[in-house]
Amino acid sequence: MPKGMQKTSWLLYGFAVFFISLFGYIYYTYETTRSEIMANIDSKLLNAAVSVKHILGDDYHNTVNAGLPISSSTYKEKSLALSEYAKQMQLAYVYAMVLRDDKVYFSASSYTQKDQNTGRVTQFLDAYPEATELNKEAFYSTEPVFEISQDQWGYFKSIFVTFVDDNGQTYITGADITISDLNQQLQQSVTRAMVTSSFFFFIALLIAGLYFLQLKRSLSTDARTGFANHVALEYHIKKTTKHRMELAIIIINELEDISSFYGSEVSDKVMANILRYFQSRIPRDGGIYRLTTNKIALLRTHTDEHNIDEVINAFNNAIPALKEPFIYVSLSAGVATGNKLLLIENAHIALQQAKLNNQRLIRYENVFKQVEEQFKSNVFLAKEVKEAFDNNRIVPYFQAIYNNQSKAVDHYQCLARMVSSTGRIHAPDYFMMVLKRSRMDGPLRRTIFTRCIEQFRKTNVRWSINITAQDILDPSLSEFFELQLRRYPQPHNIIFQFHERDAIAYFGEIKTFISTLKNKGAQVFINEFGAGFSNLPHIRKLEIDGLKLDKGLVSQIHTNKDNYLFIENLVKYAQQLKLDVIAEQVDNKQIADALASAGVTLMQGSHFAPPTPYIH
Known part of the structure; x- marks a missing residue:
């Protein structure tokens, strides 16, 4: 056979093999x-x-x-x-x-x-x-x-x-x-297959090798932070010869809200800072991974000590995760130790329980015991709460807000308390979860508001009460507040406080309700300001009268320079906007002095007066 025909035959054969x-x-x-x-x-x-x-x-x-x-x-x-x-x-x-x-x-x-x-x-x-x-x-x-x-x-x-x-x-x-x-997804898979296969057959072996090396790296790395991702974690667990390891899965509770409010660029900066924080503190045998938008993982190959627990519990919520803008976050974590085949699943189960119980950290080995104990506690507590409602043992306590300049009480905050059958006084943290699950938080707010109306109706004393977005989304409860304001002789003495997170999440609904309250003469404050997004220009659109600083900010003002500068600048800005600023949880003289130095005049806390069932 002539050489030309032989070359052509090999060429055709090669093309045939290629196309096949x-x-x-x-x-x-x-x-x-x-x-x-x-x-x-x-x-x-x-x-x-x-x-x-x-x-x-x-x-x-x-x-x-x-x-x-x-x-x-x-x-x-x-x-x-x-x-x-x-x-x-x-x-x-x-x-x-x-x-x-x-x-x-x-x-x-x-x-x-x-x-x-x-x-x-x-x-x-x-x-x-x-x-x-x-x-x-x-x-x-x-x-x-x-x-x-x-x-x-x-x-x-x-x-x-x-x-x-x-x-x-x-x-x-x-x-x-x-x-x-x-x-469309199937069509995309066909397209990807054609492109990938063509690339594979036409690119030299060396270039293809380099490409796949880079591809492997990109698949196992989070593009926005540069840290290893869930693919890398799963691969590491699969390939390691260790059969017993320790894994913590951590969720940054506020990150999705931060992303929707500020955008993914800011939320990625927050996540990168948190990843670097844990990277600098985990033991040498540990690895750190970004699993999803708001979850990270810490992996250890040694299980002799609970070092991961210590690292997670040491995270300080009161230190900002990002300073521009000023953002605070909180964590929930689930930790599992044991067989690598069940490690990720068990850590997720522990994380779900931690979020459900509003705890910082839960280990998998404690989950089922805690669940059983929680069930028993919930049944007992639900019965106790019902008896308290039936026997008028849901009562208001009053905590004074002092003006540190005039040395006089500016107003009182009304706080819910439950008196047990044995006479023990319980704060809302004790029974609020059962109230919400039983849908009795509305009756609680109605009861406390009614008791406060009775307490202050014949006085000239100013007082405040916390309400939530869920309260105003309940038509009967929002109408109840409006009716009581119409009947109250001095509605300008009543201050309604909304949580900052509610004001962001339900901005339109709360703005409308605030307008209704102010038309009736009441005042409105944003509570726990600084716990989340700290966006005062946006919050100001609600036409509020004042702010109450987050207790985490206040408690560290005398030891944390960033907190001090943030509060000092916030007070100056608030004064320009003619907004009152209240600091809560002022528990000692050092905090009070630092607040006064930063320009805060209205203070609330055990340093001045604890909550009591009566007013002075």
């Missing part, structure tokens, strides 16, 4: 990626549907299936929470359904911006005429049911998960992802 390999690789990659995508989507839909139950709460469907009405405000609140969750999870819809007389109705549903624009937001107990037989069969299924169907909202892949309420009635929760989104 190329298409084989594309097909393999597509099928592998498709399986992974479908598995991830199924898992994502399942997690979302289960989360709907927790977002709505157990009592929600107890009420619905009992035939009792759900208030408009409660439904709107749940719809908003579901919509935000669906948006966060990048799903089309999440919802809950009930079956009545062989017809399916929505008991709760998320909505999209398009739904709002077109007036197609699903309302409470809206019928769902497009329900398929598979949809109805899901009410009787013991396993999650997947379905691909089309209705007036679009073409979706859906999941239905069956639950049973306390009365034995079934309902389902569901989640949808649009087929177009699914197809």
